[in-house]
Amino acid sequence: MGAPDVDVTASTEWWRGLNQAKATTRPASEAEPLIAEHLRWYPKADTALLARAYAVADHLHREQKRKSGEPFIIHPLAVATILAELGLDTATLVAALLHDTVEDTPFSLAHLAAEFGTEVGVMVDGVTKVDRSMYGSAAAGETFRKMVVAARDDLRVLLIKLADRVHNLRTLQFQPPHKRVKIARGTRELLIPLAERLGVYKLKRELEDLCFEYLETEEFERTRECAALVRGRARPETEALTVALRDSLAAFRVKADVEVRPRHLASVFHSGAPLAALDPQATVRYLVVVRGEERNAYLALGAVHGRWQPVPAKFRDFIASPKYNLYRALHTTVLTDTGHRVQIIICDNRAQQVSEYGIIAEIHERTGRDGRLAAGGTTDPEWLTRLLRWQEGASAEELLEGVRTDLADSITVLTADGVVLMLPEGSTPVDVAYALDNEIGDRFSAATVNGRLALPSAQVREGDTVQIITKAEPGPDRAWLESVRTGKARVAIGAWHRTRDRERAEVAGRRRMADSMGGDRSLIEAESSGDMISVARRAGYATLEEYYVAMGYGQIDPADAPARPAPAPPREGTDTEQA
Known part of the structure; x- marks a missing residue:
């Protein structure tokens, strides 16, 4: 939706209404649940500012409707409410309420920043789409580029985008079928991996289920029916296992809370287990949150393995080796007395917050009771820093393709010098070379993987040690483009050949x-x-x-x-x- 053709300077009524909205200090009834939720997290938050932001957004969108026929204002209000439920600060909620105004109304970014501050202006600008008439078919890629560049200054831009997509997917039934598929597919390829990189699993799980529902509708319905059926049948066993788990922890004098967490439907379906013979314990996870120090998680692990036989291949220690998105926990799968496999996750209270909220947990810690985020900014995640390094030289198409692979499931490899690199699954020695430096990649000659000579197109695996052998003169092979996985390598190889061709x-x-x-x-x-x-x-x-x-x-x-x-x-x- 583009901004309507309104002569702002001549529209006295428009300005009068806007000025009245800006003077608002008491919340409209529609905004009261949002403000109540925000006060639950931050009792001294500036409610007048939120009321004013809602009134301005309501005035600016007053003539606009959604595909459902409902007033457009319900969308920014829903986005702000999603973020309020996650405990985001006041400025983020203000930006969420106003996030469509610059794109869809005569309200300019300069007006917005003047009224609500530069902090809000940066966030709104970051989620505002580029002009399609200027960029044409490259608009989607350039919009994504604009967003990640804005995230360098403020990661909350990405959180607003994720909440925006959650609400759009919740109401996707009002879109035509071809658009439902397009939006859901784009979400699965770009935004779900982005949510995982930020560690915001609370949103990631909902996005996965919503995409699952629209892209694989029949499988979604069958999975929902089967999961509900087997969970109901397994309730007595699940309750017995919960009691046994608590008893085992108590025997080891480990103070902890135990909770049974249903797995979301996309996770159940993509686990690979046939629905016709679905193991009831495959539909739930057992969460153990230890009290006190994080090292108590290892005592809890001893209690679990002392009671049930562990499955060695299914043990992961994300405390000793945390994931790229701040996640820290122990994952183990054990065999119960009835022969079922049960997944148990063990962490401390802070790690549990991080496992749900990711980067938002850091924002929580830096936000005061007044809802204001302390200055300083969050640390750029390593994956975002890497993306920002190579995206400038990429075309819109290369950027989107590179991001799809760079945000996919990752592996960790080592160089012969002990440098630790995180790369997408399926990466090659050439990807390793470019991850180290573009010059090393351009001069790539050969590589060894775990001491053995490997082809440039060979796939490296988790934990491999890779040594790169270079030549004196640069000269990347154009054929490498068929096997490299990282956006950085793809863009660098293409740029080298474009320069030589030119x-x-x-x-x-x-x-x-x-x-x-x-x-x-x-x-x-x-x-x-x-x-x-x-x-x-x-x-x-x-x-x-x-x-x-x-x-x-x-x-x-x-x-x-x-x-x-x-x-x-x-x-x-x-x-x-x-x-």
């Missing part, structure tokens, strides 16, 4: 021009006198190099050059004159 085209174009003018001497004289740069500019090129490149690519015929310099006349005594 250099060759410039030489070829200059050669064609020289031939058409009777030789190099004539061209050199025309270049020295400035005649050639005039020719290039009349043809619409800013530099002579760009003109030659276009000619080298066959986009210009030397004979069609505008006001082309005449070939130099032959000098006296030359073979031409004597002939």
Whole structure:
């Protein structure tokens, strides 16, 4: 939806209504649940600011409707409420209420920043789409680029985007079928991995189930029915296992809370277990939250393994080796007395908050009772820093393709020098080389994986040690593009070859021009006198190099050059004159 054609300066009524909205201090009844939820987290928050932001958004969107026919304001209000339920600060909720105003109304970013502050303006600008009329088919990629660049200054931009997509998916039934599929697929490819990278599993799980419902509707319904059925049948066993788990912890004098968590439907379906023979314990997880120090988690693990037989291949220690998104916990799967496999997750209270909220847990800790986030900003996650390094040189298409792979499931590999790298699954030694440095990637010659020579296209695996062998001169193979996985490698290889192709085209174009003018001497004289740069500019090129490149690519015929310099006349005594 584009901004309506409104003459803002001439619309006295529009400005009067806006000024009245800006003067609001008491919340409208529709905004009261949002404010109540925010006060639950932050008792001294500025409720007048939230009321004013809602009133302004309500006024600006007053003539707009959603696909459902409902007033548009329900969308920004829902987005702000989702974020309030996660415990976000006041400025984030204000930005969420106003996040569509710059894109869909005459309210400018300058107006918004002046009224609500630069902090809110940065967040709103970060989630505002680029002008499709300017970028055309590249608009989606450029919008994503704009968002991740804004996230460098404020990660809350990404949280607003995730909440925005959650509400859009909740109401996706009002969109036509082809658009439902497009939105759900885009969410699965980009935003769900983004939620995982931020560690916001509370949103990730809902997004996964909503996409599952629209992309695999029949499987979703069957999974929901089967999961509900087996959970009901297994309730007595689940309750007995919960009691046994508590008794085992008490025997080890471990103070902990035990909770049974249903697995969300997408997780159940994609676990690989056939629905017809679904293990009831595969539909739940047992969460043990230890009290006191984090090391008590290992005491709890001893209690669990002392009671039931562990499955060795299913044990993961994310405390000793935390995940990239701050997640810290012990994961173990044990065999019960009835032969069922049961997954148990053990962590402390803070890690449990992080496992639900990810980066938001850090924001909680830095937000006062007044709902204001302390200055300083959150630390950029490693994956975002890596993405920001290579995205500038990528086209919109390369950016989206690279992000899809870079945000996919990751593995950790080591270099021979002990450098730890996080790469997408399926990465190759060439990806490793470019992850270290573009120059190393350009000069890649060979690699060993765990001491054995490996092909450039070979896939590295979790925990592999990779040694890169380089050559003196750079020269990446274009064929590597068929096997590399990281956006950084793909963009760097493409850029190197585009530069070489351009250099060759410039030489070829200059050669064609020289031939058409009777030789190099004539061209050199025309270049020295400035005649050639005039020719290039009349043809619409800013530099002579760009003109030659276009000619080298066959986009210009030397004979069609505008006001082309005449070939130099032959000098006296030359073979031409004597002939």
